[in-house]
């Protein structure tokens with residue numbers, strides 16, 4: 001609504017703000033109420049992201065400290081963190097129950113604690129107190145920022161509770177320190193209302209009505225795995241009886257008594273190679289190094305430095321003098337950059353900072369619990385590998401595994417499909433990423449270790465609590481409507 005006035009010195013703050021907005025100021029001058037409110041909101045979002053980050057860090061520390069092989073420093077770090085939590089709870093208790101403290105020590109009066117406890121009770125307070133960001137915000141943040149943090153905690157109360165409980169974080173024992181003092185209302189909520197700690201964290205989906213469910217597909221519970229699995233026994237028979245017999249028949253017919261011993265040897269070697277290539281034990285995504293020209297000097301001969309990416313700082317390359325050697329070349333590993341066969345795995349921390357939630361119509365989806373930067377590798381798309389020789393009945397979660405793209409060496413790898421990764425029954429959290437016609441992530445096929453694998457990578461910055469999305473390809477939506485809600489939707493509901 002236009003006020004029709006120009007900003008002037010006689011206006012009060014509200015009028016000035018309205019006039020400035022009329023004039024097309026998106027961001028009013030520093031010092032205005034509007035600016036502070038905006039600033040408080042953005043700062044509170046950073047604080048809530050830091051709270052989840054800390055809870056995750058506490059989970060990792062707790063796991064390490066309970067490991068009998070952990071180092072003394074690691075255990076000391078965990079103990080120091082626990083002390084900081086207890087100290088914070090002491091301050092909060094003192095405010096609530098000053099009579100129990102036989103001390104002259106001064107603790108700050110803490111209205112924030114009182115309101116928080118009134119709104120959410122001790123369990124959520126103790127859970128949040130595990131985070132240093134929460135403790136600091138509670139103690140020293142500005143009032144407007146704290147109000148925003150409180151609002152965000154209120155709307156994500158369930159999410160925080162599920163995060164802490166499903167990771168078996170020990171929030172109870174610091175509270176039990178005060179149990180013997182007979183504090184009212186402390187002992188009962190300590191009992192867990194639900195036993196989430198036994199399930200993998202990605203076996204829990206938060207429903208819109210505040211419940212939790214275990215993901216199920218075609219009547220079968222979906223299980224979380226860390227790496228892609230391949231069962232050669234299931235695909236072995238078919239490969240052997242069809243392709244293998246045909247190859248050996250062909251070679252046998254050419255083996256006539258007149259063939260010289262030399263040719264015979266070559267043919268046997270060829271047969272062995274053919275057998276190896278069709279070995280059902282071989283993982284279909286294994287990258288087989290190839291012979292080829294040196295990419296640095298483009299001398300079209302094989303180079304000993306394996307410098308297929310043409311790295312300018314390669315010291316090994318002595319081309320063109322030594323380019324006559326015959327060394328198989330490797331693509332560069334996406335993780336470590338090595339051109340030798342390495343043992344890398346496409347691990348990612350992002351899976352610890354997401355949660356599974358149910359979205360209307362689309363079903364289970366993935367919500368970010370951190371601010372992720374563009375380019376972050378969110379996770380590897382894992383599942384059961386179905387070789388091309390086997391029929392795949394999954395048309396919901398199946399992903400074709402192609403050669404490596406998104407890399408300079410694209411032209412050196414066949415772009416044909418190597419197999420299908422189906423995560424219908426076994427897979428990780430990435431299988432729940434819903435489609436969006438303007439997604440924030442994309443599939444990238446890369447070489448990691450000696451396997452070609454598909455990872456999910458952020459294409460733009462993703463803000464905390466945003467849904468993580470991918471583009472499945474327009475083909476996927478030929479016969480069904482897409483409910484992404486984008487103005488560029490490929491097949492919106494009519």
Ligand SMILES: C[S@@+](CC[C@H](N)C(=O)[O-])C[C@H]1O[C@@H](n2cnc3c(N)ncnc32)[C@H](O)[C@@H]1O
Pocket residue numbers: 361362363364365396397431432433434435436481482483484
């Ligand atoms: C790979 S799964 C994603 C996880 C799935 N939501 C679930 O509950 O397991 C793909 C399926 O999710 C649903 N889905 C994902 N994105 C959607 C969208 N934009 N509109 C409608 N349905 C969607 C469709 O049922 C689709 O077949």
